[in-house]
Structures are given as C-alpha cells and as structure tokens.
C-alpha cells in the first residue's frame with residue numbers, strides 16, 4: 557500500500573483532531589509540523605510522533621525541506637490562503653480547514669492553483685459526510701418535495717459560545733466572525749441539499765452584540781477577551797437563488813435566546829427538516845411525517861479517510877472546491893450587504909462559470 561506523507565500547518569485545536577484520525581490509518585505518516593508558536597509545534601510533534609527535526613515555526617521552510625504528499629492546513633481562516641498556495645505550487649495535495657479562505661478572491665486563487673497543479677484541494681467540511689445531509693440531498697433531488705421555494709439554515713445558534721482564542725475573534729487572523737466560523741457550514745449544508753443553485757442576491761445584517769461587552773456572562777461557553785473582539789457574533793442573511801428558492805441563513809455565537817431554530821426546506825409537494833431528519837407530505841389523503849433511519853457514522857473520520865483516499869488516487873477532491881469558492885463569494889456579499897445596509901448582487905467571477913472539477 558502506497559504510504560502517504562502528511563504535513564500539518566497550525567498545531568492548535570483542530571490539528572490534533574486531524575492527527576488522531578490520520579494516526580488511525582496505517583498507510584499515513586505525519587512527517588512534519590509547523591506552528592508560529594514553537595512550543596505548540598513541539599508538543600504536537602511529541603504527541604503524534606513527528607520526527608523532532610521536522611518541527612518548524614515557518615510553514616514555507618517546512619514545505620521546502622520535508623518531502624510530503626499532502627498537507628493539512630489548520631491555521632486561522634486568514635492563514636488558509638498562504639499555506640494552500642505555497643503547498644499547491646510545490647505539487648502538494650491540500651486539506652484546508654473550513655472556511656476555505658477569508659474572501660472569495662483568495663478562495664478563487666486557491667482553486668485555480670489546485671487546477672494548475674493538478675492536485676487535490678479539499679475544504680474540511682466533515683458535515684458533507686454526515687448521513688443525514690446526504691439523505692436530505694437525495695430526498696430533494698428525488699423530487700419528493702416538489703419545487704423547493706424556501707429554506708432556513710442554521711446550526712441553531714449559541715446562547716453563549718464565542719471561541720476563546722484570537723484565532724476566531726481578531727480581524728487579522730479570522731477575517732470575519734460567526735459567519736465564517738459557523739455560517740459557512742449552514743450555507744454549505746443548505747446549498748448542498750439544494751444541489752447548488754446559483755446565488756443571485758443577498759440582503760444581510762451582522763452585529764457585534766455581546767462579544768465586545770465587558771460585563772457579558774460567559775457561563776456555559778468559553779471565556780473570551782471582549783477587548784480583542786473585532787468581528788460579528790450574529791448574522792442573518794436572505795439569499796435569493798436562481799430557480800426561485802430563497803434561503804434565510806441565521807447564526808449566532810452569543811445571544812439572549814436559547815436557539816435560532818432549525819434547518820428546514822419548504823417545497824410545493826413536501827417539506828423537510830434536519831436534526832432529526834423528517835419529511836412532511838400529504839399522502840393517501842393524510843398529512844404524513846416520515847423519520848429516516850440513518851446509519852451511524854463519524855463524519856470527521858470519513859472526511860480524513862476520503863482525503864487520504866483522494867490523495868492516493870491522485871484526485872478528484874471528495875468535495876468540489878468550486879462549490880466552496882462560490883460560498884466564499886456569497887459570504888463576501890453578506891458582509892457587503894450588511895455594511896451598505898441594502899440588498900446586493902452576488903457577483904461571481906467568470907472563471908467560476910467553468911464547472912469541471914480537476915484533477
């Protein structure tokens with residue numbers, strides 16, 4: 557079996573989750589790690605048996621001096637672009653954590669770099685491997701709901717759950733707040749279920765409502781520093797899609813409420829909600845509610861396996877990176893609409909019109 561040599565950039569929280577699953581696969585070797593905080597890189601190397609000589613504080617040095625087939629990019633959102641481009645340029649396959657980047661332009665360049673290099677570029681949406689989401693997509697594409705004209709998508713929002721590290725809350729590292737952190741999942745989930753209709757326009761609001769408050773209570777969440785809070789902790793966006801479906805995306809890291817509700821889809825012949833997956837229809841002269849029995853799967857394990865498998869095959873990426881690029885442009889439009897206080901068009905660059913996935 558061909559060995560797969562993997563490097564890791566960013567040795568924080570999620571990198572350790574990557575490592576745990578990588579170590580389960582006998583064909584995978586974690587060959588190097590880079591983190592700007594040296595102790596973190598060293599601790600990671602010790603824990604996951606990375607050769608001591610292959611610990612770096614500079615990811616370019618790591619990519620230059622250690623031979624590897626693939627790299628996991630586990631840095632803050634605004635540091636996804638640089639390592640991805642540098643790795644792809646050297647012919648190294650990339651698994652980049654979500655969100656793909658901190659802007660549409662960055663994401664587009666990353667996608668183009670992967671096509672030029674003929675290497676896998678996969679965005680770390682483990683949600684794509686969740687049986688529930690796959691079943692939901694199958695139900696919608698079967699036509700069981702008729703024409704889906706409206707959906708709401710959210711992970712539910714957190715009453716208190718602002719991430720406690722600068723990675724997520726300082727503009728320089730995060731590039732944005734809850735939209736980029738959790739909203740990207742909500743957006744990807746719903747677009748995936750709908751089969752990626754083209755986005756048309758967006759009307760959105762964002763708020764930094766609780767994050768900057770010195771007196772906010774942090775019970776039930778992680779402590780954060782209100783003085784370094786520079787992003788939004790709430791977003792709501794109405795997204796018009798080609799074909800007539802309108803999506804309401806809502807997300808929150810902190811609010812004075814328990815929940816923002818659930819993800820659901822309304823169609824002319826049926827409706828559907830997620831978590832738990834239920835389908836609502838009129839059948840046999842009755843209103844029916846169907847619950848779907850789903851297999852138990854660890855989506856994170858599936859994501860890591862799918863990436864390694866794609867690397868061994870030489871592509872394609874298990875998740876089409878083009879879809880994540882489109883999402884990034886939608887998120888740009890959400891921020892623009894919130895800033896301007898009005899509806900804006902989602903402007904997709906012409907490069908995105910070619911839909912083929914390479915390699």
Ligand SMILES: NC(=O)c1ccc[n+]([C@@H]2O[C@H](COP(=O)([O-])OP(=O)(O)OC[C@H]3O[C@@H](n4cnc5c(N)ncnc54)[C@H](O)[C@@H]3O)[C@@H](O)[C@H]2O)c1
Nearest residue numbers: 566567568569570590591592593630631632633653654723
């Ligand atoms: N898929 C998931 O379930 C999931 C969960 C958590 C986080 N994430 C994503 O993973 C990314 C990292 O999140 P985290 O929770 O691990 O954050 P973290 O703060 O725990 O770790 C980030 C690490 O990157 C390092 N870093 C920063 N700049 C660097 C650079 N230029 N070169 C090398 N290292 C650098 C930091 O020192 C830190 O150790 C984020 O984009 C986040 O959205 C994904």
